[in-house]
Amino acid sequence: MSSTTADVALVGAGIMSATLVTLIQRLEPDWSVEVFEALDGAAQESSNAWHNAGTGHAGFCELDYATPLPNGTLEVTNAVTINEQFQITRQLWSSLLSKGVLPTAETFVHSTPHLAFVSGAQDVAFLRQWYDALKGEPLFANLRYSDSRDEIGQWSSALVQGRDANEPIAATYEASGSDVDYGALARALIDAAAPAGAAVHLQHRVVDLDRDGDAWRITHRSPAGTGTSRARFVFVGAGGGALQLLQRAGIPEADGFAGFPVSGKFLRTRSPEVVAAHRVKAYGRAEQGVPGLGAPHLDYRTVEGEGSVLFGPFAGFDPRFLKNGSRLDLLRTIRAGNIGALLNVAVDNFDLVAYLVREITASKAKQMRALRRMMPSAEAEDWELITAGQRVQVIAKDSRGRGRLQFGTELVVSPDNGLAGLLGASPGASTAVSVMIRLLQQAFPDRSTRWDGPLRELVPSLGRAMNTDEDWAMDIRRETADALGLAGV
Ligand SMILES: Cc1cc2nc3c(=O)[nH]c(=O)nc-3n(C[C@H](O)[C@H](O)[C@H](O)COP(=O)(O)OP(=O)(O)OC[C@H]3O[C@@H](n4cnc5c(N)ncnc54)[C@H](O)[C@@H]3O)c2cc1C
Structure with a gap:
């Protein structure tokens, strides 16, 4: 370990830190990074x-990215924003491929069309409204809608096989969706960062993290001891x-935040018949009261x-905050300043609490019933719970001191701009590039002019909304799709 002061230290080596170190090395190749x-x-x-x-996540299939308004219409700005963010992600990946930083796209991204899929007259009417609200947006120009069983069956036979012929169904289809x-x-x-x-x-x-003069002191434990x-x-x-x-760092910006852990489980199958019948990602509609957590989805995956x-x-x-965390994690984050917020969220979000209790106590038979609403022919023996x-x-x-559930990603930056962190999960990894660029702009305001050119070289659309110019957006989408070997535009 070096006894000098590094320019930058990153805690954790998940997708966020990996993206940040990559950007920093392009912008400031001489900076020391640990x-x-x-x-x-x-x-x-x-x-x-x-x-x-x-x-x-590009907003092509996630129905809960649209917000119902009191006048009965749907607000789709959030879906458009998330799409813009994913376009930024794709551009960075394609630049890194062209510079040889990433050796190949084949190991991490694959064309997998995105479908929104619903059944029942009420949800079919909702999907039509959702599609009508989005179809005029330039970034959604290729989105297709169908309530024809035959056409939906061509998109995924798993969604229609064994389904009651009288049940109304509908789907939207976007060819440029991806699995990552x-x-x-x-x-x-x-x-790539280590040799650089x-x-x-x-x-x-x-x-531990403590302020230490003009820097932060990072205390770490390794098999060799504490350093x-x-x-x-x-x-x-x-x-x-x-x-x-x-x-622990004691920055005021972290005051009042609390966290509640929810572990995720999936049913997974490698059955060749199912895998052949469903080469897409299909997202349904979340139960009322559980936005961001409850939308069921049936995802084709390519891993290794x-x-x-x-x-x-x-x-x-599970009270742990990380899979490899401690059972005391939840208790350790409870403070006098956040316990009230934690408790009134539980009281104010009764639907969510009831949903969590139902989920935690659900048997495999109940999970299979949920799966069969999307894939009626699913057989229990093909599926394992992971x-x-x-x-x-x-x-x-909030401003009145009451707790409010956040479904987005919160960027927390200390007043001296020396420490930053991310809280929250959704939409997560897909937006890592835009979130890390925002972090750089916020934490290093004096560098923003100098970094503007190099960042635009990596992400040509930066600072300009792609959704305002369909032809230009299509050119960029075509270029990135070609570079990443993806189908659809
Ligand atoms: C069930 C589920 C489904 C999801 N689906 C999607 C999806 O389909 N698409 C999508 O875009 N996003 C999805 N997300 C969100 C996405 O997975 C996360 O937003 C993203 O992986 C977060 O990346 P990260 O780098 O912040 O955290 P992580 O990947 O968790 O990395 C954090 C790293 O920090 C390390 N670490 C923790 N504490 C310390 C410490 N004290 N010292 C040193 N190291 C430490 C950990 O070991 C870990 O390596 C999903 C999340 C869940 C839970």
């Missing part, structure tokens, strides 16, 4: 392929472990070259 990862390899927590659904192995991507980025000068310390758990390092800027990319570390299908997520309870990553649902205080 990465501290608690485990013996990168991306073994939420970013691991089997710990998330691998969706390249964020774990493989994060490992490839960390592998980053010091990557595995099995180094950061246990300290210093860095002028620290990014806490510790996923579920971020809240505890930000609280092998196809499989996942269904879920099912929620479980435990995905831990989500730490963030609770923030």
Whole structure:
């Protein structure tokens, strides 16, 4: 370990830190960067392929990204924003491929069309409204809608086989959707960062962060014992472990935040018949009162070259904030300043609490019934239950001091801009590039003019909304699709 002060230290080696170190090395090749990862390899927590659904979230199929308004219409700005963010992600990946930073796209991203799929007259009417609200948006110009059983069956025979012929169904289809192995991507980025000068310390758990003059002192534990390092800027990319570390650092921005862990579970099959019948990702409609957690989805996955299908997520309870965390994690984050927020979220979100209790107590038979609403011919013996990553649902205080559930990603930056961290999960890994660019702009305001050109070279659309110019957007989408070997535009 160096006794000098690093320019930047990153805590954790998931997709967020992997993206940040990659950007910093392009912008400031002379900066010293240290990465501290608690485990013996990168991306073994939420970013691991089997710990998330691998969706390249672009708003093409996630019905809960649209907000119903009191006048009965749907507000789709959020879907458009998330699509813009994923376009930014794709552009960075394609630039990194062209520069040889990433050796190949084949190991981490695959064309997998995105479908929104619903059954029942009420949800069919909702999907039609959702499609009508989005189809005029330039980034959604290729989205298709169908309520024809034959056409939907061509998109995925698994969705229609064995289904009552009288049941109304409808789907939308977007050919440019993708499945992403964020774990493989994060490992490839960390592998590229080390030879470019980053010091990557595995099995180094950061246990404390303290202000130390013009820098931050990082205390870490490794098999060799306890040590300290210093860095002028620290990014806490510790996923579920971020809240505890930000609280330990004592920055006022972390005050009042609380976290509640929800573990995710999926049913998974590698049955060749199912895998052949469903080569898409199909997202349904969430139960009322559980936005962001409850939308069922049936996902074709490509992990290490092998196809499989996942269904879920099912929620479980585990007090740990990381899969490899401690059973005391929840207790350790409770403070006088956040316990009230935690409690009134439980009272104010009765639907969510009831949903979690139902999910935690659900039997495999009940999980199979949920799966059969999407894939009526599913056979229990083909499916195994796997435990995905831990989500730490963030609770923030509103202006009246009451707790509010946050479904987005919260960026927390200390007043001196020397420490930053991320709280929250959704839409997560897909937006890592935009979130990390925002972090750089916020934490290094004096560099923003200097970094503007190099960032635009990596992400040509940066600073200009693609949704305002369909021809230009299509050109960029075509270029990135070609570079990444993806179908659809
Ligand atoms: C069930 C589920 C499904 C999801 N599906 C999707 C999806 O389909 N698409 C999508 O885009 N996103 C999805 N997400 C979200 C996505 O997985 C996360 O947003 C993303 O992986 C977070 O990356 P990260 O780098 O912040 O955290 P992580 O990948 O969790 O990495 C954090 C790292 O920090 C390390 N660490 C923690 N504490 C310390 C410490 N004290 N010292 C040193 N190291 C430490 C950990 O070991 C880990 O390596 C899903 C999440 C879940 C839980």
